[in-house]
Amino acid sequence: MHELSLCRSIYGIVDAARGDREVEVVHLEVGQLRQVVPDTLLYCWTMVTADTDLAGSRLDIDHVPVTLDCTACGAQTTPGHALVLTCAACGSGNITLHTGEEFMVTSMDITAREPMRQEP
């Protein structure tokens, strides 16, 4: 249950980036190896943003699958089972993660406002 503290972090990032603009959607990239429960994250977001200027905004989660770079054979593979981190081509455990650990606020959709009209 660290989704609540994650949502507080997301809130801090979005609130700083938005200035005084109204945010409709917050886009996240979440790697498959991040231990985040999407529904819990969405629920915590409504809790964290309640009674704030971000109330009513929603999270949009882009799930990034695991891909591995194999040091032994050079192949880039997606493991058949996400939790087994060995090269799908040669079976070597000598791998580096190419993707799967992402966890970032990529962008936000803000409500565009009409330009202020100058009263004569």
Place this chain on the structure above:
Amino acid sequence: MGRFHRHDGGTEHDHDLAQDHEHDHEHAPDESAVSADHGDLSAYDTGVERVSVLERIFSENDRAAQANRAAFDGCGVRCVNMMSSPGAGKTTLLVHTLRHLQKQGVRAGVVEGDIETSLDADRLAGLGAQVALLNTGNGFGGECHLDAPMVARALSDLDLDTLDLLLVENVGNLVCPAEFDVGAHDSVMVYAITEGEEKPLKYPVMFRSVGVVLVNKMDLLPHLDFDLALFLRNLAQVNPQARVFEVSARTGAGLDDWHTWLTAAPVGVRAT
């Protein structure tokens, strides 16, 4: 992680909604389901604008972790983050280890993370170590992990200048603590053989996040159907580089190698 980058101005505009997704992966089929309930944009006739942010969600924690690490390095303190599930034997192990360190003249400190109570901290009293207790039970039922800002607060209860080694006893949990860098030089996990052989496959992020796995409760091996070789194979699948020490925190068996590792590694060198 080369794809992560931050724009110095904090934000960058991107008005073209259609080409937002630059990455080269397939989207999980449930992605639209996650947000399907909220999709009514009809009220917004002025349209929306997509603004790029590109900030890692852990960046604030990681900055605090970096500051903690700099504080440790500045005082010549080696910091080791100890994680495990509840009941794996972290505190019992720490009692042995602190006793050993006291005998060796190694000046030790402990940051004791617990959702409630000072029970664990009380068990560590009188062993010559400075102990800072961090109860994480504020807010909604308690945090399940220590993060870097929490550890930073605990440091105010410790005199780093008079320490050689700081052990952070994280909250017992195999999920959340693995996600948060607290500023330690090394991460270690205590795994008990009563937990079953499959745990590395179920909690790969935790098992991947550490350089050392202490396989504890080895004194119970004759009484269990535990397959040690299978456990080690499972561990190797998620973390082939992990060092393994087979120990019993109850009897003290096997702890010498762990203590040698703990006191031998130079400050600031991460285990691999």
